Amino acid sequence: MRHGFSTLLYKEVLRFWKVASQTVAAPVLTALLYLLIFSHVLEGHVKVHGVAYTAFLIPGLVMMSVLQNAFANSSSSLIQSKVTGNIVFVLLPPISYLEFFLAYVLASVVRGVVVGAGVLLATFWFAPLSFAEPLWILVFALMGGAILGSLGVIAGIWADKFDQLAAFQNFLIMPLTFLSGVFYSINSLPPFWQRVSHWNPVFYMIDGFRHGFFGVSDASPWLSLAVAGACLALLTVFTLNLLKRGYKLRA
Amino acid sequence: MSAAIRIQQVSKRFGSTQALDRVDLEVQQGEFFGLLGPNGAGKTTLISALAGLVRADAGSLFVMDHDVQGDYRAARRHLGVVPQELVFDPFFTVRESLKIQSGYFGIGDNDDWIDEILENLGLTSKADANMRMLSGGMKRRVLVAQALVHRPPVIVLDEPTAGVDVELRQTLWAFIRRLNEAGHTIVLTTHYLEEAENLCTRIAMLKAGRVVALDTTANLLRRFSAHALRLRTGGTLPAELAREGAESGGWWSIPFDGFDQVEPLLARIRAAGCRIDDLEIGKPDLEEVFVRVMQGQAG
Numbered sequence: 001m002r003h004g005f006s007t008l009l010y011k012e013v014l015r016f017w018k019v020a021s022q023t024v025a026a027p028v029l030t031a032l033l034y035l036l037i038f039s040h041v042l043e044g045h046v047k048v049h050g051v052a053y054t055a056f057l058i059p060g061l062v063m064m065s066v067l068q069n070a071f072a073n074s075s076s077s078l079i080q081s082k083v084t085g086n087i088v089f090v091l092l093p094p095i096s097y098l099e100f101f102l103a104y105v106l107a108s109v110v111r112g113v114v115v116g117a118g119v120l121l122a123t124f125w126f127a128p129l130s131f132a133e134p135l136w137i138l139v140f141a142l143m144g145g146a147i148l149g150s151l152g153v154i155a156g157i158w159a160d161k162f163d164q165l166a167a168f169q170n171f172l173i174m175p176l177t178f179l180s181g182v183f184y185s186i187n188s189l190p191p192f193w194q195r196v197s198h199w200n201p202v203f204y205m206i207d208g209f210r211h212g213f214f215g216v217s218d219a220s221p222w223l224s225l226a227v228a229g230a231c232l233a234l235l236t237v238f239t240l241n242l243l244k245r246g247y248k249l250r251a
Numbered sequence: 252m253s254a255a256i257r258i259q260q261v262s263k264r265f266g267s268t269q270a271l272d273r274v275d276l277e278v279q280q281g282e283f284f285g286l287l288g289p290n291g292a293g294k295t296t297l298i299s300a301l302a303g304l305v306r307a308d309a310g311s312l313f314v315m316d317h318d319v320q321g322d323y324r325a326a327r328r329h330l331g332v333v334p335q336e337l338v339f340d341p342f343f344t345v346r347e348s349l350k351i352q353s354g355y356f357g358i359g360d361n362d363d364w365i366d367e368i369l370e371n372l373g374l375t376s377k378a379d380a381n382m383r384m385l386s387g388g389m390k391r392r393v394l395v396a397q398a399l400v401h402r403p404p405v406i407v408l409d410e411p412t413a414g415v416d417v418e419l420r421q422t423l424w425a426f427i428r429r430l431n432e433a434g435h436t437i438v439l440t441t442h443y444l445e446e447a448e449n450l451c452t453r454i455a456m457l458k459a460g461r462v463v464a465l466d467t468t469a470n471l472l473r474r475f476s477a478h479a480l481r482l483r484t485g486g487t488l489p490a491e492l493a494r495e496g497a498e499s500g501g502w503w504s505i506p507f508d509g510f511d512q513v514e515p516l517l518a519r520i521r522a523a524g525c526r527i528d529d530l531e532i533g534k535p536d537l538e539e540v541f542v543r544v545m546q547g548q549a550g
């Protein structure tokens with residue numbers, strides 16, 4: 001492994017770890033609040049795939065936290081570096097665009113997985129959870145983190161100001177993650193919205209992740225894997241192309 | 252021996268601004284080179300193109316014979332750049348910043364050299380301070396330190412002394428001079444022309460993206476500036492003398508080539524019945540060269 005890459009990865013992880021109260025503890029608390037409110041309202045009224053609502057909700061919240069925090073990590077790091085100008089510190093050294101991409105995306109995965117693990121730790125005693133097929137849990141957590149980490153790289157490079165990044169987050173990332181079956185099974189939706197949900201790639205990431213816990217899901221985990229894999233491949237090619245051209249980074 | 256920096260026919264346009272216009276420049280190894288020019292002349296753009304931060308529209312740039320695009324890894328390993336903007340990463344301490352920067356250049360264990368840089372820049376006592384806590388001058392020193400972590404043979408400093416106190420300027424120049432004596436090539440842009448005059452052996456002047464003067468500092472001084480008799484007079488200077496000189500702020504300045512011309516000059520003034528209130532001998536300076544080159548009197 002090249003030293004430039006591993007240093008950039010280390011620096012990106014250290015960056016969020018130094019402010020872990022904002023980057024780890026806060027999102028864990030947010031997820032915990034969602035759990036308390038939604039399970040209070042819906043527990044006992046709703047069962048999904050024969051699973052009690054709170055148990056169903058927990059993996060959704062974990063995965064939502066993985067995805068949102070993976071996106072937040074690369075995007076906020078890049079926009080901060082661009083706005084403050086310290087992006088030159090990584091542009092001046094002999095770091096290839098591939099190393100650059102991998103370091104930012106992997107750091108995002110680490111952040112997502114750390115927060116996801118935190119959410120799981122904070123919530124798993126509220127309901128009996130099973131870990132039916134744990135490999136799926138791992139695969140979808142890593143892939144989901146990488147997909148949103150790449151999206152974060154794109155957003156961080158594209159945005160010139162913080163409010164543009166906020167727009168990206170509020171109008172794209174939040175709707176995609178909230179309308180993906182975190183809080184419900186899409187089988188409970190009217191047919192039209194079911195079809196719409198099937199066009200949301202985040203739905204497959206959450207569904208596949210949840211499959212790892214209960215062994216049942218709305219879609220086949222293999223289909224979800226294919227969708228997530230295709231998204232990751234597409235975003236990787238797109239992001240690498242941006243970086244190779246030096247889009248907005250090298251004038 | 253290959254040139255430290257080779258810039259060939261480099262152009263760069265930003266929208267309607269021609270920031271660089273077919274710039275040709277070569278800096279030899281071991282030189283202390285000055286890049287001067289008014290604001291907006293294109294100095295930072297040229298440095299950025301060399302560092303790969305900006306892509307030239309045309310032309311090619313080499314650092315120690317490595318193409319900055321085609322062979323960017325080698326080119327960047329040989330180049331240390333102190334950026335003009337006072338940038339820093341607020342998440343880290345001084346030492347962390349320097350260790351991380353070393354790692355970016357593929358250097359794992361760099362503690363001895365980092366300690367030496369810190370010592371030479373008067374940063375030792377701040378090594379474990381967070382970057383946010385440092386004054387502007389201290390942040391500037393860290394920027395210099397970050398550019399040096401990989402011991403680059405070519406060091407480019409973009410206005411490193413802008414807004415910096417006298418003490419730091421002296422510390423900095425003493426250190427940079429030592430690096431130059433140890434064989435490092437130095438390229439410097441600055442607004443303090445006496446700094447450039449004292450430090451640089453060769454100078455390029457840039458205006459609106461073009462190189463308008465390029466010569467040794469000594470030659471530039473000889474060509475565009477001279478010793479001058481500077482005087483204040485109660486009366487009016489005779490017309491033929493006034494034509495030779497120039498007046499500014501009540502002082503007349505009459506250039507001369509050799510000191511044997513001083514007495515005849517004074518004699519002519521006396522013969523014209525002109526009283527001298529004050530008198531001094533002005534030395535050639537880069538300020539005058541700069542003004543004349545920028546006014547378009549380049550030869």
Ligand SMILES: Nc1ncnc2c1ncn2[C@@H]1O[C@H](COP(=O)(O)OP(=O)(O)O)[C@@H](O)[C@H]1O
Pocket residue numbers: 251265266268269270288289290291292293294295296297
């Ligand atoms: N990123 C940029 N976008 C647009 N114009 C730029 C950019 N960078 C520099 N310029 C313009 O190019 C010209 C040269 O700028 P610069 O290289 O910073 O000059 P100097 O460093 O000599 O003061 C200026 O007119 C400046 O406004």
Ligand SMILES: [Mg+2]
Pocket residue numbers: 294295296335409
């Ligand atoms: Mg400049």
